[in-house]
Amino acid sequence: MNEVKRKSTGVPGLDKLLQGGVPENSAVLVIGFPGTGKTTLVRQVAYHTLTKGENVVFVTTTESPESIKAQMKARGFDISRYSERLTFIDAYSWRIGAKQGENVLSSVTRLDELLILIQEAFKKGERGVLVIDSLSDLLLHNEERSVYKFVQLVTAKAAENNYTSFFVLEEGIHSPQVITTLEYLTNGTIEMKLEEEKRMLRIKRMTDTVHPLAWIPFTLSKGVDVEVGAFFQ
Template identity: 30%
Template sequence: MVAGRISTGVPGLDVMLHGGLIPGRVYLVKGSPGTGKTTLAMHFAMAGVANGESVLYITLEEPAENIREDFGRMGFDVYHEDFTLIDATPTTEHYVLVEDFFETFAKNLNKLTESIKEQFRVRRYSRVVVDPITMLKLATKDEIDYRRAFLTFVKSMMRLKVTVLITSELERTDIEEYLVSGVIEMKLLERDGKLMRAIKVTKFRGSGFDNVIRPYEITETGMVVHPDRTVP
């Protein structure tokens, strides 16, 4: 690992990033459903756990029990004491809980920002995952309000000096791409009648990066990027 960088947990992707992510910044992973955004996010989270860091993972779409089951089967240490998984999905079960994580974390982007800051008063985290931010954007009717809220989110996370990875399923992520420090795009392409996965880094402030579209795979043990190959 290059000095001053932190691992994404995906060795081939670290190569594309010339050594990994710059800590203390906010990064966006975008792609259509099924591209593996949550898998990449889990690699990022588990790389922090493996490094002795405390990690906060907020799921806004996939129930926590599904995440633990699926990624536990792949060999990820999803029950580690340094891994905090908060289920903020809008399912009916949450309305009978004493603490309603959907209302506190996922009602809107400002709520999410304040709830994360509240978590930091209890425990110091070095990595945070928000997966995905899509529903929060769709729930905000006024575009100007969302832009203002997203700017507040980014500034708040940088003040906390935490490395944040957010995922999005939307093709148009204008304000997010403008304000974050890096953008990683995951795609499903059709080649000779077969689906192929491709990844590219479209933005990485403060560093050079590999701007070639590279193939990747989702295997039984996670994500594998091939930084020495090109997409035909």
């Protein structure tokens, strides 16, 4: 009997592969080359979490919150009605000096400041999902060991507040040692790739979950749609 509480990803096919979803309060790495669908997946998880009445803390280093909202709306994930339970932490705008204000990070090198902002956001509501898109930016601008410490602290704080964490990581720019260390610090890894114009994902590892290791095809239209039928036949 599977007694582990699970958090649905909002992708039915992926949930099926994960025995219902990722274990609650766990930390999951989403790894792949650019354009493989990582960002779409974590945004879909965020949207699904909001529709279920839970909270989302979304740290963005790659685009402004406004741009993310517009893109998600275009994909059919309109998050504007959930603003009370959604906190964006803007770790993007500092680099273009665009703005300052609440939940805007002064620099992506300020991991201490980022941790405080995330902790403050957790206080807005217990239970939900934390997304960091992407961890690669933090690694590119900080000492690796500082990022490891940050990941240790942020995953512990997230679990304390009943948040499940999703960290996006770009493939091909970090050494195998960095990826292994981040895997050691987290509970699961979902890999995504593009092969001969076909999108594939696989669950490389997931704590408390018996899962296939095979690469499973998926499509991107409104969101991620995993084709698990063939696998289970």
